[in-house]
Amino acid sequence: MNVFSHNSQAWDRKVTEGVAYTKPVSTELVEKARKGDWEITVTTEKSVPRSWFKESLVGMNVLCLASGGGQQAPILAAAGADVTVVDLSEKQLGQDKFVAEREGLDIVTIQGSMTDLHFFEDETFDLIVHPVSNVFVENVRPVWNEASRVLKPNGTLISGFTNPILYLFDDEQEDKGILDVKHSIPFSSIEQLSQEELMNQALEFGHTLEDQIQGQIDAGLLIAGLYEDDFGGRRMIDQYIKTFIATKAIKLSL
Numbered sequence: 001m002n003v004f005s006h007n008s009q010a011w012d013r014k015v016t017e018g019v020a021y022t023k024p025v026s027t028e029l030v031e032k033a034r035k036g037d038w039e040i041t042v043t044t045e046k047s048v049p050r051s052w053f054k055e056s057l058v059g060m061n062v063l064c065l066a067s068g069g070g071q072q073a074p075i076l077a078a079a080g081a082d083v084t085v086v087d088l089s090e091k092q093l094g095q096d097k098f099v100a101e102r103e104g105l106d107i108v109t110i111q112g113s114m115t116d117l118h119f120f121e122d123e124t125f126d127l128i129v130h131p132v133s134n135v136f137v138e139n140v141r142p143v144w145n146e147a148s149r150v151l152k153p154n155g156t157l158i159s160g161f162t163n164p165i166l167y168l169f170d171d172e173q174e175d176k177g178i179l180d181v182k183h184s185i186p187f188s189s190i191e192q193l194s195q196e197e198l199m200n201q202a203l204e205f206g207h208t209l210e211d212q213i214q215g216q217i218d219a220g221l222l223i224a225g226l227y228e229d230d231f232g233g234r235r236m237i238d239q240y241i242k243t244f245i246a247t248k249a250i251k252l253s254l
Contacts, residue, residue, distance in 0.1 A: 001190060003203050004088055004113050007136045010202035011068075011089035024070025024095045030103045033078035040072045042131040042160030043229035043244040052158055052225055052248045053127070057081040063125040065147060066114040066133035068092025073107050074099040076129065084108040084125075086117065088136075115142040120150045130159040132244060138188070140207045144219035153253035157221060159246065163228075166243040167206030174236050186211075213247065221249035 015022040032038060039047040054060070058080030064073040068087030073096050077083040085096050085107060093109040100107040110119060114130075115137055128147050134140045140161075147157050167187035173180040183192060187206030190198065216223060225248035230238040237243060 001198075001203070003136075003138055007202045008088040008090070008111075011087075012091040014202075015069075015089065015091035015095065021071070022069050022092060022095060024099045025074050027103065030074055030078045030099070030105070033075045036079070038075050038079050040075050040129065042072075042129060042158055043246050044132070045232045046227060046229045046246070048158055048246065049225070049227075052156070057127075060126040061124060061152075063120075063128045063150065065128050065130040065143075066136075067129060067131050068096055068109070070095030070099040072129050072131060074103060074105055077105040077107050078103065081127070082106070084110065086110045086112050086114065088113060113137070115139070115146060117146040117150050122149055123152045123155075124150045126152055126155050128155070128157045130157065132160040132162060134159075134207065134212075135162050135204050136202055138203075138205050140205075140211050141215050141218075144215045144221065148216075148219040148221055148251055151251045153251055155251045157216070157247075157249040157251070159216075159249070160229075161212050161245055161247075162206065163241070163243045163245055164206040164208060164212075165241060166237065167204075169237065177236060179237065179240075212245070216247065216249050220252055222252055224248045224250050 041047055060081045062076050062081040062083045064085040066087055068085055068089055069092050073083045073085045087093050090111055096107050096109055134143050164185040167183050168181050170180045170182040185206050186208055189204045227246050228242035229244040230242045
């Protein structure tokens with residue numbers, strides 16, 4: 001199964017269905033960002049601390065990695081950054097184009113894989129914003145390696161990712177109020193779902209925390225900040241543990 005092609009089509013369908021992570025930002029939020037009053041998320045609920053960004057984004061070269069949907073990129077562009085978005089879904093990128101045209105913003109969009117950024121030269125970006133999305137690639141290590149390669153020395157990578165504990169439990173049982181351990185980590189929906197379920201869903205992969213955090217370190221990045229997040233109480237598991245993590249990492253200048 002071609003994971004990129006499958007998930008590209010799955011996210012195109014999500015845009016058509018209007019799911020939460022495909023809905024572009026409002027004109028009001030863009031206008032606030034133009035005035036310096038802005039925030040973005042890379043997980044589910046919490047905003048990224050402003051202290052994780054430089055005081056001004058004006059003139060910064062920013063990559064929104066696997067970040068289509070018209071959410072992070074327009075805000076950062078309105079705040080003054082030169083923004084490029086890479087995403088596997090043509091329709092998700094279409095949301096960024098839509099906001100850019102609506103608001104008069106310059107946003108470059110490229111359809112491609114977060115694991116292969118061959119279309120960028122080394123040390124191109126000052127900042128990379130990577131919201132929860134590496135759950136849709138089978139091997140996360142190339143994501144960190146490519147992000148580090150295209151990041152300038154002392155540049156920043158802000159990432160959101162899933163705590164793999166989320167994938168231990170049976171989703172159907174959780175809907176019934178039961179946390180039933182069913183799967184092991186690393187998790188692959190290819191191995192766990194029926195053929196019918198696979199055809200109707202995006203393929204997901206629960207990566208180990210070692211691959212998520214040590215993977216960044218092995219790619220030459222220094223972890224400089226971390227916080228946790230959850231579904232905002234919408235999932236039963238929120239009562240027991242945070243299931244999302246955000247990290248700030250700095251590319252070491254050797």
